[in-house]
Structure formats: C-alpha cells, structure tokens
Amino acid sequence: GAVVSQHPSRVICKSGTSVKIECRSLDFQATTMFWYRQFPKKSLMLMATSNEGSKATYEQGVEKDKFLINHASLTLSTLTVTSAHPEDSSFYICSAFHGAGNTIYFGEGSWLTVV
C-alpha cells in the first residue's frame, strides 16, 4: 500500500542552528502534503499545507520564516526549522494526499529536541 516516510525520526540540534525534516511519499506522487506539530498529550496542530511547485500555505500564527517548507518534487516535502530554540522542541508529523485513493497517509513523525 501507499507509504509515507519521514526522516529523521529523532534529531537533536543545538540552539541557533537549523534542522531539516523530510517527508517522502514512497510509491505515489503527492502534490499536496501537510505538516503538523504535536505537543505531548495534545492534538495535531496543522502548521502548513505544502504545495508542489508553489509556496506553502501557512496557518495563522505559524512563522513562515522560521518554518521553511519546500516541496520541490512530487514525492518530497521538507520542513526546515531555522534558528532553532528549545521551545521548538516537539513532535513534527507530515501527511500526504494520495489522489488516486482520495486518502491521506501519515509519516512516522520526527522528534526534534533543541538543546
């Protein structure tokens, strides 16, 4: 079946550096992907909609200069957390829209720890 892979699953970075998380659709083309952030025991908060070949659409309150999203190919979207701070530490999860099945598939998620 359709699979979405997210990498890395865990990353630790130093405060002030940037870190990139990849979301890849393995066996289908995804023109639309979504990035979520999730705090412990909380719901998934949509950060942005990633559109292949165009700019991402950010949700209100999400800093687009801090959370850079690039969707340069039909199978890959990346989320770059720039100038990371400890408060950016969180679980980030992506999903991809599979048009043929009209279905959403989730990646495994990425734990980001900023020290």
Added chain:
Amino acid sequence: AQTVTQSQPEMSVQEAETVTLSCTYDTSESDYYLFWYKQPPSRQMILVIRQEAYKQQNATENRFSVNFQKAAKSFSLKISDSQLGDAAMYFCAYRSPLGGANSKLTFGKGITLSVRP
C-alpha cells in the same frame, strides 16, 4: 470553518468490555468524511475507521464500529472486546471529500483510552 469536539479527555475500559468514544462536529457542508485515528505511544497515526457522510450505513472494521448521526452531527466510536493493545490516544477527524489542499484534516483534541487487564 469546521470544528471537531471531543469532550472526554480520558476514558478507561476493562479488557474484553466495550467502550464508546464520543465526537461531535460542526460543518455547513453536506458531504464530508469523518475518521477515527489511533495514536499509540509510538506516535504513528493509524486509521481506525472512515465514514463518508453520504452513506447512511455505519462503518465497521472488525471490533470497531461507529454510530454516525448526521442530523445530530455526532460520530462516536465503539470498541468491542477491548484489548490491551487498544490503549492509545484516539482522535476524531473531519475532512472535505475534495482533494489537494482541501483534503486537510481537522482534528478533535483527542481522548486517551486506557485498558485495564
């Protein structure tokens, strides 16, 4: 805008018993999809069940079934013969049947289900 409400933050069920998780939603659309997702400690999002609003018949997947009340905008999940592996966080979610950017999911706050052996 659509909203999804899960008012119970936690529930507990005895192993082998049945439990029902509640969800209500608000929308002005006539067609939409509703979902229940399971998120175990691994944090992987697992689709439990999907209901299309135009279908009157309640969806069923093995031990999982829903009670979809469109007029009341209610979408509860029933787990029968609860197993220890059912312990997880459960999210109710809504989305448009349209694709692309319109396919984004709106989630409820979630409910933590524990299963007592």
